[in-house]
Amino acid sequence: MAAAVKTENLTKTYKNIMKREPVNAVSNLNLEVNEGEIFGFLGPNGAGKTTTIKMLLGLVYPTSGNAWILDKPAGDIEVKQQISYLPETPYFYDYMSGSEVLQFYGRLFGMNETTIEKKSMELLKTVGLYQDRYKRLSDYSKGMLQRIGIAQALINDPKLLIFDEPTTGLDPIAHSEIRDLILRLRDEGKSIFLCSHQLSDVEMVCDRVAILNRGVMLKTGHLDDLLLAGHFEIQAEKLSADVLGKINGFATCVDSACDIVVIDVEDGDKVDQTVDLIRGCHGRILSINPKRRALEDLFVEIIREGNK
């Protein structure tokens, strides 16, 4: 599968003549986003996410390293026909109406007026702004601006979408609609590079993630691989005190506050050992599930470790 985004030792260093130390906004970043996947690009404020996006879009020149978008050098004018970008808190010309904004961006893609008109109406309906299409942007709410931002990002039917905080300022209903839209776009075969602080959204939609801090990539991989920590959670009942004591000896955690005992054991032999012990004492196994961590917990742990 071809890479939608690829970087090799991508580095951006800002030199400030007033300060002695140059600032490494991004250091030796190696990324690969596959076509057709939703890739979560995470990190705390100042981690270098926006600088990376700007380098991918050719807005900022890397100090060293390389970046490719859809197998062409980042910033290439031809590749920009096939990508789109929604910045965090998008700003548009507020004298325009929603419909005019889409016309303006459509023209920048060299689209003809008929296509722009057809596509605009379709997108305005998709993002729920059809009724407000002739309203000036100065009268739009923050959520409406975010939605027109999403619509402009879809005007060219892009192969790769770069979204920077796409759900900022949206109410819960719109939030959920945009999340569904992102999943629908992935199902249509588009690649999505998603930068977000909404970790619950990332957990729900992303296939893979990368966690960045202070310009350095700390972790990357499939979300399932990262969140399935190699632990299983076994729920059982009717366990004797003797068996409970034996399990306590090797389990990570045993919660036996009520009749149902929740046992946390590492993957592998310990699961079999626990099951054998429960069955041996005629206990009843209610469920065995791989234990999944919350992305937020993983994120906090990685960032804290990185800060040490």
Next chain:
Amino acid sequence: MTTLTIARNTFGEAIRKKILLICLLVAMAMIAFAVSFASFTMREELTIIKSFGLGVIAIAGMFMAVILGINLIPQEMERKTIYTILSKPVRRYEFLLGKFFGALATILVSLAVMTVAFMLMVFFKNHYVVDFAMLKGIVMIFFQLLLLTAVALIFSVFTTPVVNFFMTSAVYIIGSLADVTESMSHGTDKNVLVRGFYMIVHYLTPQFANFFTQNPLIHGIVIKNEAVYYSWNILYAIVYSSILLIVAILVFERRDM
């Protein structure tokens, strides 16, 4: 095509700027106000209306060119609109040229509006005869503003609007004193280095003074080789502005957004 789209947008936004509309309205009011100079003889009155009108148009135009020019790029950066535009298949030079021509179109339309008001005033005071000679002055004002907008644009690529305001104004003032810098560069009583400095300043600074043709036009003074004089200065404004635009593009192409 992309440049045209950006230019149309720049124009659409600029004509809605309150400060420019106020400037235009004040200029129009001042042109109309010139009729009140009725305490002079008819001939003197007409001369004053012409002089005052052309002066108001030149000053209002200069103000508009500076206000528009200094904000062209910094405003786009500040509002982050530049990010969504340059992430589309838009080359940086297309964006810069679009901004420049959009600003120029705004200046041209404003000049046209002021010119209509001015020509009507002159028409009524000149026994209903159109004084086409005045249009030469307007054309020269336009090319002076073309040059001034290009100066403001080049500074707007790498400075803030406030710094740009002072830099553009300084260049305009020095360029308007071209006769002074020229005489300083020839003065035999001065040090070679001082003369050299003034010579460099004289030839490097856009010579805005050459576009002040109001006096000969108003007083009917014939400019020697008039056609050559006008053509040469128009060509000078076009070539100088083109050079400034090329330098602005080269700087803009290399900078981080």
